[in-house]
Amino acid sequence: MSPSSALRHLIWLAGLSFWLASVAFAADxxxxxxxxxxxxxxxxxxxxxxxxxxxxxxxxxxxxxxxxxxxxxxxxxxxxxxxxxxxxxxxxxxxxxxxxxxxxxxxxxxxxxxxxxxxxxxxxxxxxxxxxxxxxxxxxxxxAAVPGASGGAPGVTAGELTITQAFDRELKGLQTGDALVRTVTIRAAGVAPMMIPVPSFNAPDGVQIYPHDPVLTEERTPRGEITAGLRKDTATYVFTRQGTFSLPAIALQWFNPASGKTETAEADGAEITVAAAPAATDRALAPPAAPPAEEPVDRLWWAGLAAAVLAFALLTQLAANLFGRLERSLEAALMRRAQSEATAFRHVLDACRAHDPARLETALDAWSRKTGNLPLSRWLDGFADTQTRTAFASYRQSRYATAPIDREEPDLAHLYSGLKASRQRWLEAVSGDSNAPAGELPELNPVLDLSPRANL
Known part of the structure; x- marks a missing residue:
């Protein structure tokens, strides 16, 4: 080979190496x-x-x-x-x-x-x-710090903040001893509910206030996207004397990043006039009536009646206790069954039978997390045959292939039988029992035998 030809081959090989390296890098x-x-x-x-x-x-x-x-x-x-x-x-x-x-x-x-x-x-x-x-x-x-906030304290920074309120009754005609329930709802766009400050409920003298636990929720679009946080606070005012009372307004300052200004949202206060409760009507005194003539008491009859009532109460309590224990045991058994590995794998088989790839994806992820078989591909390599691994790869390709030409209709019927056989081999391996039955999963009907039993 001439020196020029060798040089051309060397340059060609070097170029090929650089091209392969660039393709490998791009495909990472x-x-x-x-x-x-x-x-x-x-x-x-x-x-x-x-x-x-x-x-x-x-x-x-x-x-x-x-x-x-x-x-x-x-x-x-x-x-x-x-x-x-x-x-x-x-x-x-x-x-x-x-x-x-x-x-x-x-x-x-x-x-x-x-x-x-x-x-x-x-x-x-x-x-x-x-x-x-x-x-x-x-x-x-x-x-950046909120303009005007001391020490860069965040306060409330939101796209929009509004406060609404409602009372459970008319503000007129209240009397001493009456109760008035005030509900304040704060909506903050772009703020998590837990980040909304607690509103201040104050009450003047002569009014007792009883705050309730707040309710925190999220406002979502029809697609499930979160648009705003909602905080609902409720307080009950009890008026202990007559007079005119001013329930203060509830205000909250917030910073609007769009305008760069601090704004105030407010729920108006209320003027309440409370009248004295009417006194009880005095009844005219009259000479006491003559006591009724006493009738003879059948003590034995009353004693028997009291014993019968007591026995009935004891039997009722005993029946209630037995029923409560049975109900709790049944609920516990159903809960264990619903959260078992067998139930999680039944969802996988149901998705295969229904030929529902999206539902199968969720069921496989839940089963693999519950059993610790992560990643699922490693579990398939250890317990699935070649046909099952091929069917699973075809299913994943149909779900995630980038080009439509790469997508094939997955064979979920074959994947059903292959996953079922793979799980049987996995159960035999983890339990060491080669005689474990390979039939269908147990039915999810509740049974009355509530003695503890091992999970699948």
């Missing part, structure tokens, strides 16, 4: 962190951060997004559902899943996401499960 899973909240961020304001995880081809087990901590903040993940994504990077098709975290900083300053590692399973090679893990890139955001 990756993660992305994006600050979804735009503009100036103020203390007490909810900050949305989107975490995206991308893999080539499709997922075979969903990524496990952790709930992390950032000092000086409250971190929540309000929606457990993920958003499916598709993206092309350097000519490679990627499937992605997004989770949105809500971070509420309590003071001004700079905040940085901690190190977040997210494991998952994906099809690096179609039909084969590969375990992967990505580290979320670092993300820092700055939080």
């Amino acid at each position: 899973p990756f993660a992305r962190a994006t600050l979804a909240t735009k503009g100036t961020i103020y203390a007490g304001q909810q900050v949305e951060v989107d975490i995206d995880v991308f893999v080539p081809n499709y997922f075979l087990s969903p990524p496990q997004f952790p709930l992390f901590d950032i000092p000086g903040t409250v971190v929540t993940m309000p929606d457990d559902r993920g958003m499916n994504l598709n993206e092309t990077v350097n000519g490679e098709d990627f499937s992605g899943i997004r989770k949105t975290y809500v971070i509420t900083p309590q003071a001004a300053g700079d905040y940085t996401l901690p190190k977040i590692e997210i494991p998952f399973g994906y099809a690096a090679v179609p039909g084969q499960t590969s375990q992967g893990q990505v580290t979320v890139p670092s993300l820092t955001f700055s939080v």
